[in-house]
Amino acid sequence: MVSVTLLVTAAPLVPPNAAIGAAIGTAVLAVLAWYKRCRAAAPYSVFCVICFGLVLSGVPYFQVVLALGLLCYAGVVRGVPWLRGTATWPRWGSFDPTVRFLSVVAWLLAAAALLSWYLLLHPNIADIVKTFVPALPLGLLIAGGLIFSMVNAAVEEGTYRGVMLHALDRSLGPGFAALLLQALAFGAIHIRGFPRGWLGVGLACIYGLLMGVIRRRAGGMFAPWIAHVFTDVVIAGIVVFLARPNQAMQRTAGRSALPLWVTSTCNLQLRAPSPVVADLVLVRRRNWRHRT
Numbered sequence: 001m002v003s004v005t006l007l008v009t010a011a012p013l014v015p016p017n018a019a020i021g022a023a024i025g026t027a028v029l030a031v032l033a034w035y036k037r038c039r040a041a042a043p044y045s046v047f048c049v050i051c052f053g054l055v056l057s058g059v060p061y062f063q064v065v066l067a068l069g070l071l072c073y074a075g076v077v078r079g080v081p082w083l084r085g086t087a088t089w090p091r092w093g094s095f096d097p098t099v100r101f102l103s104v105v106a107w108l109l110a111a112a113a114l115l116s117w118y119l120l121l122h123p124n125i126a127d128i129v130k131t132f133v134p135a136l137p138l139g140l141l142i143a144g145g146l147i148f149s150m151v152n153a154a155v156e157e158g159t160y161r162g163v164m165l166h167a168l169d170r171s172l173g174p175g176f177a178a179l180l181l182q183a184l185a186f187g188a189i190h191i192r193g194f195p196r197g198w199l200g201v202g203l204a205c206i207y208g209l210l211m212g213v214i215r216r217r218a219g220g221m222f223a224p225w226i227a228h229v230f231t232d233v234v235i236a237g238i239v240v241f242l243a244r245p246n247q248a249m250q251r252t253a254g255r256s257a258l259p260l261w262v263t264s265t266c267n268l269q270l271r272a273p274s275p276v277v278a279d280l281v282l283v284r285r286r287n288w289r290h291r292t
Contacts, residue, residue: 001171002181004029004045005164009185011052012192013201023052039086044167047073047159062189066155073163089166090158093220102217103227106210110231113203117195118238128194128239129247138240145236153228160186160208161215161224174216183208194235207231 007022007029014022030045051069059065077087093099117123132148133141160182168178187205190196195203211224218224 001041001044001167004041004048005168005181005185008048009181009188012188020056023049023056026052037082039083040167040170043073043077043083043086044163046076047163063152063155066159067151070155070158070163087163087166089162089221091220092222093215093218095218095223099214099218099223102210102214103223106207106214106227107230107234109210110207111234114195114231114234114238117199117203118242121199123196125194125196125239125243126247129243133239133244141240145240146233149229149232149236152232153225156186157211157215157221157225157228161211162221165212165215179209179212179216182212186211194239 004026007026011019011022026045026048030042030049033041033045047069050072051065054065054068055062059068074087077083136144164182164185165178168181172178172181183205186208187201187203190200190204191198193200193204211228214227215221215224
C-alpha cells in the first residue's frame with residue numbers, strides 16, 4: 001500500500017520516463033496484491049493502474065481520468081466476489097456543528113491562501129485560462145465554473161479521501177501516516193495545477209490534510225466534498241474574474257506593440273509637409289494653369 005502510494009505521488013513530479021517506470025512498478029505491485037488476494041491493496045492498486053493507463057494513453061483532463069478510474073474501481077469491487085463489501089467509504093456521513101465548523105474554517109483558510117498566492121506571486125496560469133475558459137458570455141462561464149467545481153471536488157475527494165485514504169486506513173490504521181500519505185499524493189498532482197509549483201504542492205498538501213481530518217470526523221464524504229466545492233468556486237472565480245481579464249489585456253497589449261519601423265513609417269506619412277515642399281507644389285500648380 002505504501003509503495004503504491006509513493007509511486008503515485010512521485011509520478012507527477014518526475015520526468016516522463018520515470019513516470020512510466022512508476023506506472024510499471026504500480027502494475028507489478030497490483031499483480032502481487034491480486035495474487036495474494038489482499039482485500040485492501042488489490043482494488044486500490046487496480047484503480048491506480050487504470051489511472052496510469054489512461055494518462056499514458058493520452059486521455060485529456062485529469063478529472064476525466066479520475067472519473068473513469070472511479071467507475072472502473074466501482075465495477076471491480078462489485079463484480080469480484082472476494083472484494084464485495086470492501087468499499088465502505090461511499091456514504092454521506094454526518095454534518096454536525098463541529099463538522100460544519102471545520103469545513104468553514106478549512107474553506108476560509110484555503111480561500112485566503114489561494115488569493116494571496118495569486119495576488120502576491122502573479123503566477124502564469126495562461127494554460128489554465130486557455131484550456132478551461134472558452135470565449136463564452138460571462139453567465140455561461142459562471143455556470144460552467146459552478147458545475148466544474150462540483151464535479152472536480154467529487155472526483156478528487158472520491159480518489160484521495162475515498163479510495164486512497166480508505167485503503168491506507170485499512171492497511172496502516174487510522175493514524176497520521178495514512179493522512180499524510182494521501183495528502184502528499186494530493187499535493188503532488190498540483191505541481192502544474194492551481195495552485196502550482198512547489199509552493200502549490202505544499203499548499204495542496206496542507207489542504208489534503210484538512211480534508212482528511214474532516215473526512216474522518218464526519219465519517220463520510222459529504223462534508224469534505226462541500227468544503228472542496230466552495231474552495232474550487234474560489235479558484236474558478238480567480239480564473240474567470242482575475243486571470244482571464246489579465247490574459248485579454250496582455251493579448252491586446254501584444255497586438256498594439258508595433259515594430260519601430262512601422263511606427264516610423266506611420267509618423268512620416270502623417271507628418272505635415274515642410275514649407276519648401278509646399279512652395280514647390282504651389283509653383284507647379286501655377287505653371288500648369290498658365291500652360292492650360
